[in-house]
Amino acid sequence: MKESDEKKDSRNSKIYIVTAALLFLGLWEISVKSGLAHPVLVPPPENVLMVFVKYWKDMAFSVYSSMKLLVIGMGLGLVLGIFLGLFTGYVKILRLTIKPVARVVSTVPPLVYTPYVVAVMPTFYSASIFVIWSAVFWPSFLSMINRVGSLDRKIIDSARVMNLNAFEMIFKVILPYCMPDVIGRLATSLTSSMLCLTGAEMLGAKAGLGYFVKKYSDYADYTKVLAGIILIAVVTSLLDAGLFKLKRKLIKWEY
Numbered sequence: 001m002k003e004s005d006e007k008k009d010s011r012n013s014k015i016y017i018v019t020a021a022l023l024f025l026g027l028w029e030i031s032v033k034s035g036l037a038h039p040v041l042v043p044p045p046e047n048v049l050m051v052f053v054k055y056w057k058d059m060a061f062s063v064y065s066s067m068k069l070l071v072i073g074m075g076l077g078l079v080l081g082i083f084l085g086l087f088t089g090y091v092k093i094l095r096l097t098i099k100p101v102a103r104v105v106s107t108v109p110p111l112v113y114t115p116y117v118v119a120v121m122p123t124f125y126s127a128s129i130f131v132i133w134s135a136v137f138w139p140s141f142l143s144m145i146n147r148v149g150s151l152d153r154k155i156i157d158s159a160r161v162m163n164l165n166a167f168e169m170i171f172k173v174i175l176p177y178c179m180p181d182v183i184g185r186l187a188t189s190l191t192s193s194m195l196c197l198t199g200a201e202m203l204g205a206k207a208g209l210g211y212f213v214k215k216y217s218d219y220a221d222y223t224k225v226l227a228g229i230i231l232i233a234v235v236t237s238l239l240d241a242g243l244f245k246l247k248r249k250l251i252k253w254e255y
Contacts (some may be wrong), residue, residue, distance in 0.1 A: 043223040051227035058212070059231055065207040066197055066235075073132025074193050081137045082182060085144025086170055099145050106138035110196045115203055124204045131200050132162070135192040144183060147178045186243050194236050209235065 025045050031037040052059065063188045088094045108133050121127035151174060190194050201210025216224035 031173055040187065040220070041222055043226065046232070047086050047223050048226045051224050052231075055224070055227075059227075062209050062212045062228075063231070063235055065205075065211075066201065066209045069128045069208070070132060071194055073129045073197070074136050076129070076188060077133040077136025077193075078140055078182070078189070080133075081140025082144055083176075084177075086148060086174060086178070088141070089145040089148025090174060095145055095149060099142070100210055102138065102145070108141055110134040110192075111191060111199050114163055114196065114200050118200060118204045124200075124206075128197060128200045128205070131196045132193045135196045136189045139185065139192070140182065143181060147181050148174055151177060160206070161222045176215075186247070187240055190239055190243060194232070198232060224239055 026036075028042075028045050032039065034044060066154075088098050098212050117131055118124060118127045121130060197208070198210035198213070201208035202214040205211040209228065213225055213228035213232070216228065
């Protein structure tokens with residue numbers, strides 16, 4: 001019964017999304033044709049859609065360039081955040097020493113220092129990876145420290161009774177305990193990473209989604225600017241949907 005309800009809700013959700021999209025396009029077209037919207041700042045929707053047809057190669061390359069940076073930056077941020085957070089949270093003296101410092105550093109949004117990082121790093125490529133890494137690492141790192149610190153002592157004591165060493169304790173007991181929280185935060189990490197990525201690409205990139213929007217914005221070609229914004233929204237939505245399916249498969253007991 002529950003599965004049937006889920007399928008029905010999923011089907012209804014798709015219908016609502018399509019209906020909302022068509023309604024939005026209709027209102028957009030009416031506003032342009034009636035003269036309510038500026039013809040340069042708000043071009044007709046058919047002109048924007050034609051950009052996807054004429055410039056699909058440029059758009060595909062922009063997606064590829066951005067995704068390459070995103071995967072590397074997010075991957076490094078998650079791996080280092082998870083494992084360094086595990087060890088820091090497990091060793092009490094490290095937790096008490098490093099956690100306060102990490103909390104202060106993590107309060108600074110990566111977008112704030114993105115212009116500086118782009119200026120001082122040797123290449124834009126390394127600067128973008130660093131900015132994305134920062135957006136993912138600090139939340140993951142602090143989350144792991146807090147998660148390990150909140151671990152029930154009975155679980156630790158039971159593991160010690162089984163004569164597990166520190167390595168086995170961390171990777172066979174603590175890590176599996178923390179993974180649901182890590183997976184659950186992937187969507188937030190993705191959103192933060194995309195914000196930092198597109199922001200960095202608008203400053204010094206020669207390719208990518210943010211660069212595509214910035215390039216045509218400089219030429220006041222708002223038809224391509226709107227197409228680029230739509231492309232970013234579509235790519236982010238697809239990534240978010242993929243993460244949601246991954247979460248459902250890996251954390252089945254929550255659904």
